[in-house]
Amino acid sequence: MVAALQIGGAETLCPVLSRRSSYGRPPWSKSLRFATSVASVPGFSYSTVRSCCTTTVVKVSCEGGMVDVLERKATENQSFGKADNRLTCVMKFGGSSVASSSRMREVAELILSFPKERPVVVLSAMGKTTNKLLLAGEKAVGCGVTNISSIDELSFIKELHLRTVEELGIDKSVIATHLEELEQLLKGIAMMKELTLRTKDYLVSFGECMSTRIFAAYLNKIGAKARQYDAFEIGFITTDDFTNADILEATYPAVAKRLLGDWVCDPAIPIVTGFLGKGWRSCAVTTMGRGGSDLTATTIGKALGLREIQVWKDVDGVLTCDPNIYSQAEPVPYLTFEEAAELAYFGAQVLHPQSMRPAKEGDIPVRVKNSYNPNAPGTLITRTRDMSKAVLTSIVLKRNITMLDIVSTRMLGQYGFLAKVFSTFEDLGISVDVVATSEVSISLTLDPSKLWSRELIRQELDHVVEELEKIAVVNLLQHRSIISLIGNVQKSSLILEKAFRVLRTNGVNVQMISQGASKVNISLVVNDNEAEQCVRALHLAFFESDLN
Ligand SMILES: Nc1ncnc2c1ncn2[C@@H]1O[C@H](COP(=O)(O)OP(=O)(O)O)[C@@H](O)[C@H]1O
Numbered sequence: 001m002v003a004a005l006q007i008g009g010a011e012t013l014c015p016v017l018s019r020r021s022s023y024g025r026p027p028w029s030k031s032l033r034f035a036t037s038v039a040s041v042p043g044f045s046y047s048t049v050r051s052c053c054t055t056t057v058v059k060v061s062c063e064g065g066m067v068d069v070l071e072r073k074a075t076e077n078q079s080f081g082k083a084d085n086r087l088t089c090v091m092k093f094g095g096s097s098v099a100s101s102s103r104m105r106e107v108a109e110l111i112l113s114f115p116k117e118r119p120v121v122v123l124s125a126m127g128k129t130t131n132k133l134l135l136a137g138e139k140a141v142g143c144g145v146t147n148i149s150s151i152d153e154l155s156f157i158k159e160l161h162l163r164t165v166e167e168l169g170i171d172k173s174v175i176a177t178h179l180e181e182l183e184q185l186l187k188g189i190a191m192m193k194e195l196t197l198r199t200k201d202y203l204v205s206f207g208e209c210m211s212t213r214i215f216a217a218y219l220n221k222i223g224a225k226a227r228q229y230d231a232f233e234i235g236f237i238t239t240d241d242f243t244n245a246d247i248l249e250a251t252y253p254a255v256a257k258r259l260l261g262d263w264v265c266d267p268a269i270p271i272v273t274g275f276l277g278k279g280w281r282s283c284a285v286t287t288m289g290r291g292g293s294d295l296t297a298t299t300i301g302k303a304l305g306l307r308e309i310q311v312w313k314d315v316d317g318v319l320t321c322d323p324n325i326y327s328q329a330e331p332v333p334y335l336t337f338e339e340a341a342e343l344a345y346f347g348a349q350v351l352h353p354q355s356m357r358p359a360k361e362g363d364i365p366v367r368v369k370n371s372y373n374p375n376a377p378g379t380l381i382t383r384t385r386d387m388s389k390a391v392l393t394s395i396v397l398k399r400n401i402t403m404l405d406i407v408s409t410r411m412l413g414q415y416g417f418l419a420k421v422f423s424t425f426e427d428l429g430i431s432v433d434v435v436a437t438s439e440v441s442i443s444l445t446l447d448p449s450k451l452w453s454r455e456l457i458r459q460e461l462d463h464v465v466e467e468l469e470k471i472a473v474v475n476l477l478q479h480r481s482i483i484s485l486i487g488n489v490q491k492s493s494l495i496l497e498k499a500f501r502v503l504r505t506n507g508v509n510v511q512m513i514s515q516g517a518s519k520v521n522i523s524l525v526v527n528d529n530e531a532e533q534c535v536r537a538l539h540l541a542f543f544e545s546d547l548n
């Protein structure tokens, strides 16, 4: 599709674009650079130029369609006209980075300390606000309409946000309506005595809606022009899977149109709510699963074809293991998109499991940085990296896994066994995680936490087993953990030899092993109660010892 970019007083674009004018110096350059600044964004290009005595129309094409008209009157005092004045990167700050007024001040300083960057800023809710909102919602279900104001979590949220605006010296009107509506919503939940997934998403959206409003107001107050955006108003179109929605393709051109359109008309740092979208059928607010702001960031990075996506956390990058399990974990300097995706998928809380997809598709580097320690180099995630010396990159633990051992009741050589097993899971809408097979048996794990929008409840498990028992003998094993060894699986013999030596020394029996086709991950299933000890021992052997 084509966009018409109308540039007032830009007849002087002609010297360069149509060779019809004899003007050889500014002001034409500003208008021209304005046009090139839009069109030089990957995915955009200008196709034709029509010029008359007062205006010039530059037609800008957008790969994804959707962009129709961008209008701009160029004037001398507008700064957008520089060729290098386009948005450069995404900077996403998680809840831990914007947990208080002092943290917001530091983050603002940090953003402004990169004068060459023109970032799109993505923010999560302040601190633990999302958890508190969910708890408040659950309490509201049973507490009665008149008791809403005594819910501790509601008081906490109000107090945190009101204190923050006061300490930052901004007007509390930026969040007053949201706080009132939040209380009304909780009363509604109390009245209905139910908290649906749809209402949960609407409820938690208050966190991001308030943090971004506060932060944008603060930036404006200190003289850095900023504009707040609710993602669900600017084209983040998702599936209607409340609490676990996925970004739809239409999002990219829509978001590009809105953010670039506003930027070229009136540049201001965009401050976008992370984690939120709009269901394409329901038109209701959706969320993209816990930690979904990372996905918001990478989606914007791809939509706008930016140079880099920065994800600012409270740790020095992606670490060699979860620092809550083992404090000696070290930052990993480089990762591929594939490694980072496996790491996130197999439970490293540091990145959202789906967040690498847009970055990989757009081939946009992702840098994981520490907002508490900005000088630390962090982790750079790119399409490829030098793997010649890489053995193990990181160890990831996923707890509370359910495992199924399924042995066919038919004889060897029967075809269709695996197909039947997997069609059972498909029919029941259940995600399978790690799989190991022989001709007559299959072991697999089910992930009850992140991949489903519902918890795996006992009745569902019983139903799964009942279905599978029609064709197999089934053994259900709960309280298992998956330890994923992310690294260079080209060196799998070395990794396995070392890993099994460690596990044997620690008296741990591995119940299942699987090496995925991704070639970056070996998964081992062990008992939950042995898992943390295994991670620590593996970390010692792989990252802190010279012994082979
Ligand atoms: N392999 C890992 N590398 C880094 N952090 C990890 C890892 N595994 C778990 N974490 C945890 O993830 C946290 C950062 O993720 P998250 O809380 O989602 O950050 P934010 O809220 O800032 O986006 C860290 O504080 C750390 O405790």
Ligand SMILES: N[C@@H](CC(=O)OP(=O)(O)O)C(=O)O
Pocket (backbone or CB within 6 Å): 093, 094, 095, 096, 124, 125, 130, 131, 207, 274, 275, 289, 290, 291, 292, 293, 294
């Ligand atoms: N606030 C949401 C979304 C998010 O991404 O948060 P964080 O960046 O703090 O993990 C959550 O807590 O899940």
